[in-house]
Amino acid sequence: MSAHDHHSDPLPDTAQGILAEDRAHLFYSWSAQRQLSPMPVARALGSYFWDYDGNRYLDFASQFVHVNIGHQHPKVVAAIQRQAERLCTVSPAFGNDQRARAARLIAERAPGDLDRVLFTNGGTDAVEHAVRMARLVTGRPKVLAAYRSYHGGSHLTLHMTGDPRRWPIDTGAAGVVHFFGPYLYRSAFHARTEPEEAQRALAHLEQVIALEGPGTVAAVILEPVVGTNGVLVPPEGYLAGVRELCDRHGILLIADEVMAGFGRTGRWFAVQNWDVVPDLITFAKGVNSGYVPLGGVLMGPRVFDAFADRPYPGGLTYSGHPLACAAAVAAITAMSEEGIVENAAHLGAEVLGPGLRELSERHPVIGEVRGLGVFWALELVRDRDTREMLPPLGAPGGPPGPMDELAAACRKRGLWPFVHTNRIHVVPPCTVTEREIREGLDILDEALSVIGSHYR
Numbered sequence: 328m329s330a331h332d333h334h335s336d337p338l339p340d341t342a343q344g345i346l347a348e349d350r351a352h353l354f355y356s357w358s359a360q361r362q363l364s365p366m367p368v369a370r371a372l373g374s375y376f377w378d379y380d381g382n383r384y385l386d387f388a389s390q391f392v393h394v395n396i397g398h399q400h401p402k403v404v405a406a407i408q409r410q411a412e413r414l415c416t417v418s419p420a421f422g423n424d425q426r427a428r429a430a431r432l433i434a435e436r437a438p439g440d441l442d443r444v445l446f447t448n449g450g451t452d453a454v455e456h457a458v459r460m461a462r463l464v465t466g467r468p469k470v471l472a473a474y475r476s477y478h479g480g481s482h483l484t485l486h487m488t489g490d491p492r493r494w495p496i497d498t499g500a501a502g503v504v505h506f507f508g509p510y511l512y513r514s515a516f517h518a519r520t521e522p523e524e525a526q527r528a529l530a531h532l533e534q535v536i537a538l539e540g541p542g543t544v545a546a547v548i549l550e551p552v553v554g555t556n557g558v559l560v561p562p563e564g565y566l567a568g569v570r571e572l573c574d575r576h577g578i579l580l581i582a583d584e585v586m587a588g589f590g591r592t593g594r595w596f597a598v599q600n601w602d603v604v605p606d607l608i609t610f611a612k613g614v615n616s617g618y619v620p621l622g623g624v625l626m627g628p629r630v631f632d633a634f635a636d637r638p639y640p641g642g643l644t645y646s647g648h649p650l651a652c653a654a655a656v657a658a659i660t661a662m663s664e665e666g667i668v669e670n671a672a673h674l675g676a677e678v679l680g681p682g683l684r685e686l687s688e689r690h691p692v693i694g695e696v697r698g699l700g701v702f703w704a705l706e707l708v709r710d711r712d713t714r715e716m717l718p719p720l721g722a723p724g725g726p727p728g729p730m731d732e733l734a735a736a737c738r739k740r741g742l743w744p745f746v747h748t749n750r751i752h753v754v755p756p757c758t759v760t761e762r763e764i765r766e767g768l769d770i771l772d773e774a775l776s777v778i779g780s781h782y783r
């Protein structure tokens with residue numbers, strides 16, 4: 328075999344073999360390259376995945392909170408296979424049946440008058456386009472985004488992201504202004520009740536708008552339920568109040584539902600929990616559970632009509648990719664036929680939420696339990712009275728802290744948790760069963776006992 332005859336090289340079939348090739352040639356996102364210990368995944372099915380040593384993990388992270396329909400759903404796999412045999416790729420300037428049907432299925436489930444879709448390759452570019460649309464429609468430059476937010480990894484969207492992931496690249500992006508959203512457990516407004524938090528957060532946003540100049544603000548963007556920054560469920564009245572503020576000042580409201588959309592909160596779209604209709608919704612992840620990358624922007628007539636007679640400046644070679652849209656058509660159809668969104672709502676309210684609250688009665692390390700649907704977080708503290716945070720996840724390669732130990736204790740017992748700073752996000756697929764939830768809760772219970780005895 329010649330050195331160039333790569334085709335006859337078998338793929339590595341051990342974790343060590345894969346990691347050897349990784350170490351030689353790969354650049355990992357969001358990582359210090361020499362401090363990695365990734366685990367190669369061999370296969371997956373439903374709520375579980377397996378490593379190369381045959382260990383099985385219950386996927387309470389849904390990977391990156393995106394596998395809403397579970398792993399390897401047979402109808403989605405078959406749809407991708409069928410489409411691959413017929414037409415793998417086509418220019419977005421042509422019509423394409425899968426794209427047409429995906430847009431219709433999404434619009435039929437969208438709130439209010441949102442009934443048009445621009446497809447993108449993922450969440451980041453969906454947010455980019457939503458902000459561009461808002462700026463062009465209003466002719467105004469600024470976008471207001473929450474400090475506790477994640478909106479994407481590109482230049483603009485990482486600047487919009489309020490959390491520390493922005494810091495290393497922060498040269499300032501023109502027109503991005505941050506505000507505080509509601510978070511009663513660590514209230515920026517010294518509020519003690521939900522109504523107080525809602526009212527003070529709205530008064531704060533109103534002042535930000537007034538001081539920035541209402542005529543300069545194109546859009547307010549928010550995650551209806553804040554995702555990676557803590558599964559923050561808004562207090563009653565907050566989203567309606569933001570809608571009202573935006574209306575009063577001619578500002579567009581963008582709901583970033585990349586994580587919250589497509590069943591995660593027990594509704595197709597998170598805003599439907601509060602009957603609020605934004606001007607734009609960004610989505611990705613759950614639209615086809617990432618079987619093929621896909622995202623998009625949902626818009627109503629106010630945005631659509633602005634581009635009826637002038638061209639929209641922007642697009643992507645893979646917009647409405649036939650494989651991705653075929654996966655979306657199959658995933659959305661299966662979610663409807665199999666009652667998967669209802670499953671998330673029902674098991675979240677009846678089993679997962681109550682189970683996590685019960686854990687907090689036994690483990691003082693749990694400061695707060697919050698969430699809805701299959702979108703929950705446990706916020707861990709050293710002391711319930713002071714709410715001092717449990718030391719956050721250690722840097723890779725550094726000394727392990729309690730959160731690392733907790734994650735390790737879960738993994739050892741066959742549960743894959745989503746661990747972020749001092750929180751465990753409990754975000755299984757929307758297809759999760761009651762038995763799987765109980766299995767996960769039992770493992771969490773044991774793992775919390777392990778660290779509870781160390782860190783009090």
Ligand code: PMP
Pocket residue numbers: 449450451452454477478479480550554555583584585586587611612622
């Ligand atoms: N917005 C939100 C709310 C997200 O959670 C994410 C991804 N976690 C993004 C945007 C970016 O999406 P993507 O990684 O698909 O570009």
